[in-house]
Amino acid sequence: MACSVYECLALIGARITENRDYLTDLDREIGDADHGANMARGFAAVVEKVPRDNPDIGAALKKTGMTLLSTVGGASGPLYGTAYMEAAKVLAGREALTAEDFAAALTAAVAGIQKRGHATRGEKTMLDALIPALEAYTARIAGGGSLSDGLDSACAAAREGVAYTKTIAATKGRASYLGERSIGHQDPGATSAAITLEAIRDYTKG
Ligand SMILES: Nc1ncnc2c1ncn2[C@@H]1O[C@H](COP(=O)(O)OP(=O)(O)OP(=O)(O)O)[C@@H](O)[C@H]1O
Numbered sequence: 001m002a003c004s005v006y007e008c009l010a011l012i013g014a015r016i017t018e019n020r021d022y023l024t025d026l027d028r029e030i031g032d033a034d035h036g037a038n039m040a041r042g043f044a045a046v047v048e049k050v051p052r053d054n055p056d057i058g059a060a061l062k063k064t065g066m067t068l069l070s071t072v073g074g075a076s077g078p079l080y081g082t083a084y085m086e087a088a089k090v091l092a093g094r095e096a097l098t099a100e101d102f103a104a105a106l107t108a109a110v111a112g113i114q115k116r117g118h119a120t121r122g123e124k125t126m127l128d129a130l131i132p133a134l135e136a137y138t139a140r141i142a143g144g145g146s147l148s149d150g151l152d153s154a155c156a157a158a159r160e161g162v163a164y165t166k167t168i169a170a171t172k173g174r175a176s177y178l179g180e181r182s183i184g185h186q187d188p189g190a191t192s193a194a195i196t197l198e199a200i201r202d203y204t205k206g
C-alpha cells in the first residue's frame with residue numbers, strides 16, 4: 001500500500017500517549033509504574049526526529065528504533081528499539097508495503113525481541129501479544145488475505161494474548177520478582193504491543 005510512514009508512527013505515538021496513564025497503572029500493579037511514561041516519552045522524541053517527508057520506510061523505522069533505544073530506558077526501550085531496527089533492515093529503501101513485506105518485518109521484529117530479551121511466549125511479556133499476532137497475520141495472508149485482513153487477525157490475536165497474560169505468572173523482567181503474585185494482572189508491555197498493532201491497522205484503513 002502507499003503510505004506515509006511518518007503518519008503511521010505519529011498515530012502509534014498518539015495512541016500510546018492517550019494510553020499513557022492506563023499503561024502506567026498496569027505497570028504499577030506488577031512493575032514500577034513507568035511503562036506509559038517511558039513509551040510516551042519515546043514516541044514524543046520519535047515524532048520530532050523522524051523526518052515528515054522522507055518516504056523511505058526503512059530509514060524512518062531505523063530512526064525510530066535508535067530514538068526509542070536512547071529515550072525509553074528500562075526493559076522496553078531496548079526491546080522496542082530492537083524491534084523497529086530489525087524491521088528497518090527488512091524494509092530498507094521501501095516506500096510502500098505489501099502484505100508479505102509486513103509479515104517479513106514483523107517476523108524480524110519479534111525475532112529481535114526474543115534474541116535481545118531471551119524470552120518466549122508464556123512468560124507474561126509483550127511477546128504474548130506479538131507472537132500470536134504474527135502467527136495469526138501469516139496464517140491470514142497465506143490464505144489469500146490482504147495486509148488489512150492480516151492486521152485484523154493480528155490485532156484480535158494480540159488482544160487474546162493480552163488477556164492471556166492475566167492468567168500466567170511473569171518469569172521475565174521486573175514483574176518476575178512477584179512470581180505467582182503477578183497472576184491476575186495484565187502485562188503492560190503486551191498491552192502497548194496490542195495498541196501499536198491496532199494503530200498500524202487503523203492507519204492502513206485510513
Ligand atoms: N525479557 C523480556 N522480553 C520481552 N519483554 C519484556 C522482557 N522483560 C520485560 N519485558 C516487557 O517490558 C515491559 C515493562 O516495560 P517498562 O517500560 O516498564 O520497563 P521496566 O520493566 O520498568 O524496566 P526496568 O525494570 O529495567 O526499569 C513488561 O510489561 C514486559 O512486557
Ligand SMILES: [Mg+2]
Pocket residue numbers: 027031032033034035074174
Ligand atoms: Mg516499568
